[in-house]
Amino acid sequence: MKKLETIEFNVTNEEQLLNFLYKNVQGKSKNNIKSLLKNGQVFVNSKKQIKFNFLLKENDHVKIQLRKLNSFPYKILYEDESLIAIEKPAGLLTVSTEQEKEKTAYKIVRNYLQEKGQKVFIVHRLDRDTSGILLFAKNEKMKIMLQKHWNDITLKRGYMAIIEGTMKTDFGTIRSFLKEESNKMVHSTKGMDGKLAITRYQTIAKNKEYSLLEVFLETGRKNQIRVHMSEAGHPIIGDTKYQATKNPINRLGLHSHLLEFIHPFSKKVITLESSIPDSFNKLLKQK
Secondary structure (H helix, E strand, C coil): CCCEEEEEEECCCCEEHHHHHHHHCCCCCHHHHHHHHHCCCEEECCEECCCCCCEECCCCEEEEEEECCCCCCCCEEEECCCEEEEEECCCCECCCCCCCCCCEHHHHHHHHHHCCCCCCEECCCCCCCCEEEEEEECCHHHHHHHHHHHHHHEEEEEEEEEEECCCCCCEEEEEEEEEECCCCCEEECCCCCCEEEEEEEEEEEECCCEEEEEEEECCCCCCHHHHHHHHCCCCECCCHHHCCCCCCCCCCCEEEEEEEEECCCCCCEEEEECCCCHHHHHHHHCC
């Protein structure tokens, strides 16, 4: 059972309860405070009070029971009133599937925000075996703004990828039209029935067996990096779906490490960064 923490106030002037809480409760948004009332966590003179317009009188005593929030299991990279970005581990689904409905990034973030009186909305997805930056909206207006204007407001989308072997050139651009078949496999098509996909890459480090690439997306197609690397003859390690033959770190060698975008509401540039996994660095240090 969760422990309860309380904060208490003595009323000095006649005032409506909601306005009083807005003025006196620090560190919580107006929506958070409304949720405290709705959830029966506010007491006036020891009696539970849920009416926003309840009239407080001089010398009334107000007590708020704050539920102690569960600790969030993953690193939170950014959070404000309308956005939250987390560092998703490899192996965790973004959203539920027929096979897995409970343990997903969406449900974990939803449970965390519910305790704060907030909601969560899907903005984009990472493949189950891809780790790194995953962004969610906290309201529908933000979700719509991000999804509708994603390509316009996104300045950089960067990934770190470990591939088998070495690319012919240390940097370059891969451009093709990608098409998804009924079996969920994605591939480049010579016809115009696919969607344009553009991937830029540069080699950061390499040894005799593997290369670490920094990859930037100019388009955001399903499995784009995985397909382009595989079709270049250098699949991402651990990516058996796209012809990888080696899996030295027991996971897909793909990590979302940089997301830079213009905040739709504040218009400020938000830069989110996630460190390269230790397993990536250790592998490339091997001779």
